[in-house]
Amino acid sequence: MLTNEKLLGIGGLQRKxxxxxxxxxxxxxxxxxxxxxxxxxIFESFLIAFLLCFGLGAxxxxxxxxxxxxxxxxxxxxQRICEAGSRTLWFFFVLGILILLGGLYSGSLYEWSDLAxxxxxxxxxxxxxxxxxxxxxxxxxxxxxxxxAIATLYNRWSKQLDxxxxxxxxxxxxxxxxxxxxxxxxxxxxxxxxxAMSLEPEWFSTIYGAWMIAGYNLTxxxxxxxxxxxxxxxxxxxxxxxTKHYHHLGxxxxxxxxFWTYISFSQFLIIWNGNxxxxxxxxxxxxxxxxxxxxxxxxxxxxxVPMMVLLMRRQKTDLRKLRRIAIYTLVMRFFxxxxxxxxxxxxxxxxxxxxxxxxxxxxxxxxxxxxFYIYLNELKKRPLTPQQDPRGELMFYEEEHSHA
Amino acid sequence: MAHQEHHxxxxxxxxxxxxxxxxxQLLSAASKAYAxxxxxxxxxxxxxxxxLSEAIGFNKTYVSLFTLIGGLxxxxxxxxxxxxxxSIHYPYHIGGKPFFSWPSFMPITFELTILxxxxxxxxxxxxxNGLPRHHHPVFNAKRFERASNxxxxxxxxxxxxxxxxxxxxAFLQGLNPVEVSxxxx
Numbered sequence: 411m412l413t414n415e416k417l418l419g420i421g422g423l424q425r426k427x428x429x430x431x432x433x434x435x436x437x438x439x440x441x442x443x444x445x446x447x448x449x450x451x452i453f454e455s456f457l458i459a460f461l462l463c464f465g466l467g468a469x470x471x472x473x474x475x476x477x478x479x480x481x482x483x484x485x486x487x488x489q490r491i492c493e494a495g496s497r498t499l500w501f502f503f504v505l506g507i508l509i510l511l512g513g514l515y516s517g518s519l520y521e522w523s524d525l526a527x528x529x530x531x532x533x534x535x536x537x538x539x540x541x542x543x544x545x546x547x548x549x550x551x552x553x554x555x556x557x558x559a560i561a562t563l564y565n566r567w568s569k570q571l572d573x574x575x576x577x578x579x580x581x582x583x584x585x586x587x588x589x590x591x592x593x594x595x596x597x598x599x600x601x602x603x604x605x606a607m608s609l610e611p612e613w614f615s616t617i618y619g620a621w622m623i624a625g626y627n628l629t630x631x632x633x634x635x636x637x638x639x640x641x642x643x644x645x646x647x648x649x650x651x652x653t654k655h656y657h658h659l660g661x662x663x664x665x666x667x668x669f670w671t672y673i674s675f676s677q678f679l680i681i682w683n684g685n686x687x688x689x690x691x692x693x694x695x696x697x698x699x700x701x702x703x704x705x706x707x708x709x710x711x712x713x714x715v716p717m718m719v720l721l722m723r724r725q726k727t728d729l730r731k732l733r734r735i736a737i738y739t740l741v742m743r744f745f746x747x748x749x750x751x752x753x754x755x756x757x758x759x760x761x762x763x764x765x766x767x768x769x770x771x772x773x774x775x776x777x778x779x780x781x782f783y784i785y786l787n788e789l790k791k792r793p794l795t796p797q798q799d800p801r802g803e804l805m806f807y808e809e810e811h812s813h814a
Numbered sequence: 815m816a817h818q819e820h821h822x823x824x825x826x827x828x829x830x831x832x833x834x835x836x837x838x839q840l841l842s843a844a845s846k847a848y849a850x851x852x853x854x855x856x857x858x859x860x861x862x863x864x865x866l867s868e869a870i871g872f873n874k875t876y877v878s879l880f881t882l883i884g885g886l887x888x889x890x891x892x893x894x895x896x897x898x899x900x901s902i903h904y905p906y907h908i909g910g911k912p913f914f915s916w917p918s919f920m921p922i923t924f925e926l927t928i929l930x931x932x933x934x935x936x937x938x939x940x941x942x943n944g945l946p947r948h949h950h951p952v953f954n955a956k957r958f959e960r961a962s963n964x965x966x967x968x969x970x971x972x973x974x975x976x977x978x979x980x981x982x983x984a985f986l987q988g989l990n991p992v993e994v995s996x997x998x999x
Contacts, residue, residue: 675917675920679917679920679921682917683909683917683918685909685910721882723878
C-alpha cells in the first residue's frame with residue numbers, strides 16, 4: 411500500500427528497533443560467554459527472553475482470532491496490528507530452533523534431556539514418554555504447524571476479504587474462530603509444559619499453561635494499545651478512532667491484569683495449601699532468598715497498582731495515561747517471566763542471580779528489538795484497517811452520530 | 815394576589831417537552847439545548863442512542879465511588895472476620911500453617927469484595943436516581959407513551975436556571991419538533 415509507505419516516522423523507529431535488538435543480542439551473548447562457565451548462561455537468559463517475547467507472536471494470533479469469535483467493534487482498530495503480529499511467528503520458529511532445541515541438544519537447558527538424570531530420578535523416568543528429546547522436537551514442530559496453519563488461514567482470508575469484499579470470508583473466519591482458539595489453548599498448554607514447566611521436571615501444575623496464556627494476553631493488549639496510540643493519526647484509524655476505543659482497550663487491560671492475578675494466585679494457593687513435597691518445591695525455589703522481593707514487586711506493581719489505576723475511567727480515556735500504563739505493564743511482564751523461569755535453573759533456586767537478571771533483560775531487548783523490526787515490516791504490507799469489513803462502516807456511523 | 819397565582823402556576827409546571835420523529839433529531843436537539851446553556855433536562859427514547867447521554871451533559875455519577883467504598887468495606891469485613899475467627903476466637907492449627915494464613919483467606923475476601931461492591935452499586939444507583947417510583951410527571955405529557963414506541967422526547971425542566979416559559983418554548987420550536995407542550999407536575 412502506498413499510504414503505508416508514508417507511515418509517520420516508521421522507518422526511523424525500525425532502525426532504532428534493529429539497533430537496540432542487535433546491541434541487546436550482542437550484550438547478552440558476550441555477557442553469557444564471559445560470565446557462564448559453559449554456554450548455559452546464554453541459553454538461560456535467551457530462554458527467558460524468548461518465552462516473554464513469544465507472547466507478542468502467539469498472543470497476537472489469539473487476539474486476532476478472538477476478534478472474529480466475539481465480534482463487536484472494540485477490536486476492529488487493533489485487528490491489523492494483531493494480524494501483523496501473527497505473521498511474525500516464523501521468527502519465533504527460528505528462535506525456537508536455536509534456543510529451545512539448541513538448549514535441549516547441547517544439554518544446557520533441560521536437565522531431563524540427560525538419560526542418566528532421568529534414570530536417577532524415578533518421577534522423571536515415569537514421564538519419559540513426554541519428556542524425551544525426540545518427543546520434544548516432534549511436539550515443537552506440531553505446535554508451530556498448528557499456529558502457522560491458523561495464522562496463514564486468517565491472514566489469507568483477511569487479505570481476500572480486502573480484495574473482494576465477499577462476506578463469506580468473514581463467515582469462514584467466524585466459524586473457525588472457536589475451534590482455532592481451543593486448539594491454541596491446548597497447544598499452548600502443552601508447549602508451556604514442554605518449554606517452561608519441564609525446567610523443573612519433577613514438578614507439575616495443570617494451570618501452568620493458562621498462566622502463560624494469561625500473561626500473553628496481557629502482553630498483547632498492552633502492546634496493541636501502544637501501537638494504536640502510535641498509529642492514531644494514520645489514515646483508516648484517524649477517521650474512526652474515538653475515546654471509547656481507548657476505554658474499551660483499557661478495560662481489556664484491566665480484565666487481563668485481573669485474570670493474570672487470578673491464575674497466578676490460584677496456582678499458588680492450591681499448592682501452598684496442599685504443601686505436598688512433590689509440588690511445593692516450585693514455590694520454595696521462588697520465595698527463598700531475595701526472590702520474595704520480586705514476588706512482592708509483582709503483587710504490588712503487576713496487580714494492585716495497575717488494577718486500582720485502571721479502575722479509574724480517566725486513566726483509560728486519556729491517551730497519554732493509558733499509554734503509560736501499557737508500557738508499565740510490559741516492563742512488569744519481564745519480572746513475571748524472570749520470576750517464573752529463572753529460579754528453575756540449577757544454582758538459581760531460592761536466590762536472585764544478578765547476572766542472569768541483567769543478561770535476560772539484555773536478551774529481551776535483543777529479541778524484542780529484532781522482533782519489532784520484523785513486525786513493522788509486516789505491518790507496512792497491508793492497510794492499517796480491514797478495507798471491506800462491515801464493522802468498520804458501523805464505527806463510521808457511530809462517529810457521525812457523536813459529532814452531530 | 816395576582817403574583818401569588820402566577821407563582822402557583824409555575825410550581826405546577828414540570829417543564830416543556832418537545833417531541834421528535836427521529837433519533838438524529840433528538841440527538842442534535844439535545845446537543846443544541848446543552849450548547850444554549852440548558853442543564854436540567856432529560857431525553858427519552860424507545861432505544862439507547864449512542865452519545866445521547868453525553869449530549870445532555872450526563873457523564874459522571876457517584877455510583878463508582880459508592881461501589882469502591884462498598885468493595886473495600888467488603889475486603890475489610892472479610893479479613894477482619896477471618897482473622898478474628900481463626901486467630902482470636904477459635905485458634906486452630908491446620909497443616910502447620912500460621913493462624914493468620916492470609917493466602918487461604920483470599921477466596922472469601924475476593925467474594926465479599928465483589929458482593930459488597932455489587933450491593934453498593936445497586937443500592938447507590940437506586941438511591942441516586944430515585945427509583946423505584948410509581949409515577950413521574952413526564953407521564954402527564956401528551957403522547958408520551960410513544961417514548962416506548964416511536965417517539966423521541968426532550969424535556970427541559972422548570973427547575974433549570976435558564977427556564978423561561980416563552981423563551982424556552984420558542985427555543986424548542988426552533989429545533990423543528992413535531993410538537994412542543996407543557997408538562998404539568
